Amino acid sequence: MSRTPHILIVEDDREIATLVSRFLRSHDFRVRTVPHGREMDIALRDGRFDLIVLDLMLPGEDGLSLCRRLRNDGSIPIIMLTAKGEDIDRILGLEMGADDYLVKPFNPRELLARIRAVLRRVGVAQTLDSAESTMLAFAGWRLDKAVRRLFNPQGERVALTGAELDLLLAFCERPRRVLSRDQLLDLTQGRAAAPFERSIDVLVSRLRQKMEPNPREPELIQTIRSGGYMFSPEIQSLPQGGSAQTEAQPQVMDG
Template identity: 60%
Template sequence: MTESSTHLLVVDDDREIRDLLTRYLTRHGYRVTAAKDGQEMRRYLADRNIDLIVLDLMMPGEDGLSLCRAVRAEGGPPVVMLSAMGEDADRILGLEIGADDYLPKPFNPRELVARIKAVLRRASTPTGTAQATAGAINFAGFVLDQAQRRLTDAKGEEVTLTAGEYELLVALATRPRRVLSRDDLLEITRGRSAGPFDRSIDVQISRLRRKIEVDPAEPTIIKTVRSGGYIFSPEVQAP
């Protein structure tokens, strides 16, 4: 996917910010549509092919959190969330409800472009050594199909994953029974694009556990290694 063919949807109630982002992203070769609220966002998602949403958190009426949650529930495109609230707790909350990345205001527009590119890259291609083993993987009754970027459970039903959750699962499943630190997982999935104290790995692990573990509080698939990181414990095999 090239920038010129990539369609971004900017959702922000501040007209000045919408206009600035539209102009800046257009200059970088993206097709850009701007929406002032959730109602416009839904209309554009329904009748246009949107590849990524740049979504403001604080908006009157339906805020960015509820809109992001709805996008995730409907299997919509990746979301980069913007917010004037830069505290860790706010960032983690945004990631927990399904944002693929989070950027606090004020921000450098060049960083926004870099994060958009990183999210789109994770959404469209396998990363790291997973690219060399892009077949299907069986584990604990699940099938992780890297060619179609799909996870199905024992009943054959698809488990909806965000781009970040998918890449994290691939990183773990292609390195079974190996302790991977948070830094290892950030390096594999994001190329160190996150900050040194980024907690998004923990958030995504928690979300993955809720989707694939029988009891997320007592995980048997993705186990925590004290002071070490995480380990993917089930037997893994090709179908």
């Protein structure tokens, strides 16, 4: 039996918090609302949440700082709310680790669609067929698709946000192919959410910081001029109880 998703809304505007919480509850979500970071911390200690809707402008510690703290502590999906429509604010939110963003004023149905999209991306990877290989290996790294965890060549877990992991999976499933930003947006976010194209560059930069020995001279995720990006390592499939099997490599195609 599936569990009802639990959403935490961090929003100091009582009217918005009430409107959003009622709307989400009417669509079968469990919801808790808090007005600032201190109560967010208490809520996270008290219960388990599947996603956080986090306002940028909050009293006390602001949303960007809270987002950074949440990312340091775990990988719970985050959707950022902001009254600012400037690109720099969106980029900052993504760089701090937000999985998506929404500019105020917004239609609650759009927020619902984005919440469902983020939860779907997380949930799909957790319901793989048992016969399917769930472990991928490349350049000494291991990516466990079933539990959505990445391990470096030293065997240490490397924390990734949901959006970062979605992008890495898209690369690993299409190695040595040139993928345009539009293709990567479709593969990781879908067009229904009208994502911000610059977000792919931000996510690639974040992955490089976590995975490349020298992010300024990347070896794993290569930039292809006028094309997009290409994931260069050979990918191996590691089925449970089996030996490594090299994935068939598709031909390089234009982005």
